[in-house]
Amino acid sequence: MRHLLSILDLTVEEIDSMISTAQDILDHPERYREACRDKILATLFFEPSTRTRLSFESAMLGLGGRVLGFSDASSSSTRKGESVADTISVVSGYADIIAMRHPKEGAPLVASQHTRVPVINAGDGGHHHPTQTLTDLLTIRRETGRFEDLTIGLCGDLKFGRTVHSLIEAMSRYRGVRFVLISPRELALPPLMVEELAEQGIPCTQCQSLEEQMGALDILYMTRIQRERFSSEEEYQRLKDSYILTPDKLAGAKEGMMILHPLPRVNEIDPRVDDDPRAAYFRQAYYGRYIRMALILHLLGQAEGTAVTPDKGRPRYPQNQLPGAVCGNPHCITTIEQGLEQRFLRDGKTGEYRCLYCESKAE
Numbered sequence: 001m002r003h004l005l006s007i008l009d010l011t012v013e014e015i016d017s018m019i020s021t022a023q024d025i026l027d028h029p030e031r032y033r034e035a036c037r038d039k040i041l042a043t044l045f046f047e048p049s050t051r052t053r054l055s056f057e058s059a060m061l062g063l064g065g066r067v068l069g070f071s072d073a074s075s076s077s078t079r080k081g082e083s084v085a086d087t088i089s090v091v092s093g094y095a096d097i098i099a100m101r102h103p104k105e106g107a108p109l110v111a112s113q114h115t116r117v118p119v120i121n122a123g124d125g126g127h128h129h130p131t132q133t134l135t136d137l138l139t140i141r142r143e144t145g146r147f148e149d150l151t152i153g154l155c156g157d158l159k160f161g162r163t164v165h166s167l168i169e170a171m172s173r174y175r176g177v178r179f180v181l182i183s184p185r186e187l188a189l190p191p192l193m194v195e196e197l198a199e200q201g202i203p204c205t206q207c208q209s210l211e212e213q214m215g216a217l218d219i220l221y222m223t224r225i226q227r228e229r230f231s232s233e234e235e236y237q238r239l240k241d242s243y244i245l246t247p248d249k250l251a252g253a254k255e256g257m258m259i260l261h262p263l264p265r266v267n268e269i270d271p272r273v274d275d276d277p278r279a280a281y282f283r284q285a286y287y288g289r290y291i292r293m294a295l296i297l298h299l300l301g302q303a304e305g306t307a308v309t310p311d312k313g314r315p316r317y318p319q320n321q322l323p324g325a326v327c328g329n330p331h332c333i334t335t336i337e338q339g340l341e342q343r344f345l346r347d348g349k350t351g352e353y354r355c356l357y358c359e360s361k362a363e
């Protein structure tokens with residue numbers, strides 16, 4: 001059985017295959033209308049969503065399957081204190097595949113340890129959002145025709161932006177990719193990720209000015225400042241308008257530059273930009289349904305043993321534990337899940353220990 005917890009759980013070959021399937025579904029939706037007949041998708045959203053939950057549900061309905069779930073943790077028994085482990089143990093008896101979103105980092109990994117069916121991470125805190133990345137990749141492939149030799153500007157909240165983290169991991173596997181990381185210093189990409197890019201020899205520039213970098217970019221990936229992850233409202237108010245993309249700021253951009261945004265936006269893209277042909281973010285949201293259809297087919301096919309591919313995508317850490325250490329990340333699932341042991345795995349390259357669940361350095 002396969003799960004999708006991080007985009008690195010998929011090989012580049014699997015991603016290519018899913019993109020081909022999604023393109024075929026876009027061209028011939030009628031061929032897939034019965035593909036998941038009698039299958040049930042559970043969408044368990046412990047945190048708000050519009051696109052991810054509804055596109056997953058629309059995807060399963062488009063494949064002839066059915067859906068159940070909740071869109072608000074307060075309407076589930078989480079409100080009574082039920083753990084992620086118990087919720088998943090039960091729901092995996094009611095459904096054939098589960099898509100879950102949770103505010104705590106590593107919650108989908110806990111779910112994968114207690115499930116009888118494939119689990120898809122639909123966003124965990126500021127950690128990962130692999131199905132948004134699949135949506136981004138389908139959009140990039142359809143709009144530019146390639147993944148190689150691209151200069152990608154990521155702008156906004158790079159600290160808490162889970163879509164940014166997953167997209168960087170995905171695009172780091174393609175030749176000739178260069179990242180330009182544009183953020184206030186307080187919202188810079190986590191140092192561990194910057195170190196990983198350096199270790200891999202991937203060119204990466206960190207800066208504060210969007211305008212200065214605009215002319216170099218093939219893709220501009222705008223992001224929302226993630227208010228819900230801030231511990232201080234005052235700090236959010238100070239940083240929330242750090243970047244607002246307006247038509248005049250695009251004057252120096254390449255004619256073929258693509259503007260992406262995972263959405264929702266607050267005010268970081270002026271609605272007047274929407275009419276610019278380079279604005280691809282609503283097409284991006286549209287493609288989300290089709291790549292999620294392809295993902296459901298892929299994982300259900302693997303669950304039934306029809307298309308098993310070895311998991312080559314996750315060259316993570318040797319299984320060395322560090323008894324007695326504590327994860328210091330307040331957003332880690334270990335801070336709330338009953339009975340969950342702290343586990344730390346050693347990075348074979350640096351020798352550092354990281355939390356199994358949220359990947360933060362051990363304290």
Ligand code: CP
Nearest residue numbers: 049050051052262263
């Ligand atoms: N991009 C994204 O995750 O949107 P939602 O929060 O609406 O699901």
